[in-house]
Amino acid sequence: MKIVVAPNAFKDSLTAAQAAEAISRGLRTVLPEIRIARVPIADGGDGLFQVFHSVFGGEIIDLAVTGPLGEKREAQYLFIPESRTAVIEMARASGLALLKPEERNARMTTTRGTGELILAALERGAGHVIVGIGGSATNDGGVGFASALGIGFLDAAGRPVRPVGEDLGKIRRIDLSGRRFDPAGVAFEAVCDVDNPLCGERGAAAVYGPQKGASPEDVKFLDAGLAGLAELVREQLGLDLAGRPGSGAAGGLGFGLAAFAGARLRPGVEVVLDMVGIDRELADADLALTAEGRIDFQTAFGKGPAGVGGRARKKGVPCLALAGGVAGNIANLHEIGIDACFSLCPGPMTLAEAMAGADELLANAAAQAFRSFLAGRRGASRAGPEGGRGG
Numbered sequence: 001m002k003i004v005v006a007p008n009a010f011k012d013s014l015t016a017a018q019a020a021e022a023i024s025r026g027l028r029t030v031l032p033e034i035r036i037a038r039v040p041i042a043d044g045g046d047g048l049f050q051v052f053h054s055v056f057g058g059e060i061i062d063l064a065v066t067g068p069l070g071e072k073r074e075a076q077y078l079f080i081p082e083s084r085t086a087v088i089e090m091a092r093a094s095g096l097a098l099l100k101p102e103e104r105n106a107r108m109t110t111t112r113g114t115g116e117l118i119l120a121a122l123e124r125g126a127g128h129v130i131v132g133i134g135g136s137a138t139n140d141g142g143v144g145f146a147s148a149l150g151i152g153f154l155d156a157a158g159r160p161v162r163p164v165g166e167d168l169g170k171i172r173r174i175d176l177s178g179r180r181f182d183p184a185g186v187a188f189e190a191v192c193d194v195d196n197p198l199c200g201e202r203g204a205a206a207v208y209g210p211q212k213g214a215s216p217e218d219v220k221f222l223d224a225g226l227a228g229l230a231e232l233v234r235e236q237l238g239l240d241l242a243g244r245p246g247s248g249a250a251g252g253l254g255f256g257l258a259a260f261a262g263a264r265l266r267p268g269v270e271v272v273l274d275m276v277g278i279d280r281e282l283a284d285a286d287l288a289l290t291a292e293g294r295i296d297f298q299t300a301f302g303k304g305p306a307g308v309g310g311r312a313r314k315k316g317v318p319c320l321a322l323a324g325g326v327a328g329n330i331a332n333l334h335e336i337g338i339d340a341c342f343s344l345c346p347g348p349m350t351l352a353e354a355m356a357g358a359d360e361l362l363a364n365a366a367a368q369a370f371r372s373f374l375a376g377r378r379g380a381s382r383a384g385p386e387g388g389r390g391g
Contacts, residue, residue, distance in 0.1 A: 002035040003027060003370075004281045004317070007291035008304035009047035010324065011135070012097055013358040016040030016047045017054070019291055022359045023322070026366030027289075030374070037281040041290075043193040043269040043304035048132035049078055051272055052087045056080050063120050065093045065113035066148075068137040069103065077117045085128040086121030090114040090250055091135035094144070096212060099137050104213030106139040106205070106222060107166035111253050115148025122181050129186060131257060132268060133250035134193030137212055139165040139205055139222050141198070141229045142256010150180035151260055165251070168225030174236050181261075188263035191271050193303060196248035198241070198255045199227045204248035207298070212251070226252050233259045269307030278311055287373055288312040288319040289366060295323035295341050299333055309337030320369045322362060324354050342369045 005027070007019035014022065020038040027034060042048040053060070058080035067073040078087040091097065093113030096104065114131070121129055138144065143153050144163035152175030153161045161167045196202050205214065205222035214222060229252075230242035239259055241247055246265035247255035257263035273279075282288060290308040292299070299306050305321045312319035313336070321333070321341045330341060344361040345354055354361065 002285045004037045004039060004285045004288045006039040006041050006308045008041055010293040010358055013355045015050055022362040023289055023366040026363035027370050029367050030370050039276050039278050039281055041304050042272050049087060049089045053078055065116040067113055068094045068098055068109040075117055077121055079124055084126055086126035087130045088117045089132045093117055094138050095135045096137040106209050106212040106214040108164050109138040110140050110144035110163050111138050112144035112148050112163055115145035119149055127186055130189045130191055132191045133253045136250035139209055139251035141168055141226050141252035146256055146260040150178040151176055152178055165222050168229050183262040188261045190254050190257040190263040190265045191268035192246035192249040192254050192265055193268050194249050195245040197243050198230055198247040198252055199223055204252045269304050273307055273311055282312055282315040282317050285317050288317050291322040294325045295321055296327040306336055313337035322365045
């Protein structure tokens, strides 16, 4: 029997590789002789950096950048000299995990630090820039990143506008004259962990603003600011991008990368799954196990477990998902390839307790999910052709 173990990272708790090790350990407590293919994944959010580094190597470059609230902090990007490729996780400079819960403020956060990482990579000679745009603390439509690259956003009086969500509505002119790179000479890819559009009920502010500290009034305000920015880009740059899948990722950074750097927006999980060769591993597998810190209705919008489930279904392989929390109506996940979801938590516990014990909890949950799978197989075998697949 072969099992493909393809977890995402558990934010602030386990890397994707650590999660894969824990799941494998749990599976072997049930059936020591099974074949396990560990395929740690990422979807554009936390973990993309590590997955690329594990596959391609390269140099990890440290840099002092602007944090999400304008503070100085250390961040890193990956540079692969052989291909002149830079891999950047926006969450390392502009991520939600960098802020305490009481510091979250979707009106005032900026992606400027992400732009500073990109600029440093370009100055190092990067000709291909891959930006993972999940896990953001921001809702600035990408004006922060663009301002770091020399693009100006001016108000009615011709004065620079702060590159934060609160001031998007003040922008009247986009000035490309100071742009510090040639878009024709650099291939940008925005690796998105969700497929949301920029605005509206599925847009950046409405879906993700509340977790970044936005009140219902803030959501309406920020959504209007993003819509206004999209209209300016359409009028002044001739680009109609607001409805493009992924434009709403990272508070509109997907939109900004496409508008101001000509980036191609790609589903992060699909990029990574191809890179790690998951289809090859699934070809002779009996079961796939995926995992993430939280699974809910948003998981279907391009998150890692949904990608694994979709690939598994195409190969006719059952797929089970493990998560620290399983919330709300997840029927949409069953439709796209995840056959069942299991929580890591055996009983009531605080988030801090769950995160501290994530390794052991994940191993135990994997064992129980695997036992359920084996029990179902035995039942189908006894039922024979009329009750299910025999054998």
